[in-house]
Each structure stands twice: as structure tokens, then as C-alpha cells.
Amino acid sequence: MIERVIRYNRVSSTQDKAKEFVEGRRSLAVTALTQDKGRGRQGRIWFSPKGGLYVSLLVYPEHRVTSIPLLASLSIIRALEEYGFSKLTIHWPNDVLLDNHKVCGVVCERYRDAVICGVGLNVNIGKFGPRLRKATSLTLETGKEYDIDRILEVFLRHFSGLYDELQLRGLKVKEVLNYISGLGEPVEVLTAQGVVRGTVSDIDDDWALLLRDESGIIKKFYYGDVRRLEW
């Protein structure tokens, strides 16, 4: 379902580049070797030197829009499993952890009738600054260098398959539940309405996070930024 991959050497952010193609109403991927202003969630900067995979998927989902970040995280996991990685978990819904260190982040933005889903995967990055001490890369884990284009291809294959399944037949969240990290852990969810603290209770059948808040009430979140409090 991703019809084209558009490649750049250097951009400000692939998220913004993808917006330039929205009129075409075609699902596509925009990728770059580096980004000058790569951005993460909550206005954070995404460290984007050469050696990472930086891709934004421009898609026009008709159903389950809020599942797209989780779908991207799951597709990264499936791709990395093909490369023999294990100990992969999803920190709902936007981060993929490798042995409890962040290897990939996902940010999704609504733009007109499209969703732009940005994925940053730390591939051949040899070191991170002190502020990113919870980060890792594939190279740091194995000492090997990887072909980023090939990883992109594998990721897109998984994403396309899961996306079609989700849009056409519905996809059961049970498939991803195995990977969710932090059940029972204290977290806070940052939403447009404010911050809610609680513990992760479950992920339900609509792919939403169920959080038990401090007064024991279960609250449902389709989207939000989850911060683990014990890190």
C-alpha cells in the first residue's frame, strides 16, 4: 500500500517534506539520510545524524486512525526480529525498546485528511550524548553495520501488510500485546487535556491504553505520550 519511496540526502524534517505530497492522495514514504530539525513528540528534538533511518509515512486511513503509531512500532519489531533481534518491547504506543533501551521513536501527526507517521530508528549510530543515555542503536548492540535501505524495505513490507489487515479486516490487538512493556508500572500520560498518573492496566480491543488512575478508576487513552516514572 505504500506506493512510492521518495529519498533525500538532507532535509529539515521528513515530516514536513511528506506534507508537500498530501495533494497527490497517494500513500508514500519520505526518507532522508540526515535531518537538520528532526522532531520527536512533545516538541523534543530527534537526534538525526547519518546512520539512522528517518522515514515519514503519508497515509490516508479510513478506520482506526489512532492505531497507526502502534502499527508502526509493531512493524519495526517485526523487521528487527527478521534481523535476529529479541528482547524487543513496545512502550505504548510510540517507542520501541531493545533490551529496555530506546532504539526507535514514532510520532504521528494529522495533516488534512492524512496521517503522517514519522519513524526514527537508530541503526548505525556509534554514540549518543549524555542526555540520551537511555538510547541505543543496532550497531551499539551488535557491533555490526546495517544496510539502512534494506531495513526500510523490510519495515515497509511489514507496515503495509499490517495496515491492509487493519483497514480491510480489522486486526486484533492480541497480536501486539505480547510486546507491550510496563503492565502494572507507574506512568504518566501527557494529553492535550493535561497529565494523568496511574499504572498501566491493559491494552484493550480498540488498541487503546487502559490506565488505572490514582483513585482506582480505569481511563482509556487512544493517544498520548506515556512517561515511565521509574526510569
Ligand code: BTN
Ligand atoms: C519520539 O520518540 O519522540 C518520536 C521520534 C520520531 C522521529 C522521526 S525521524 C523521521 C520523522 N521526522 C521527524 O522529524 N521526526 C520523525
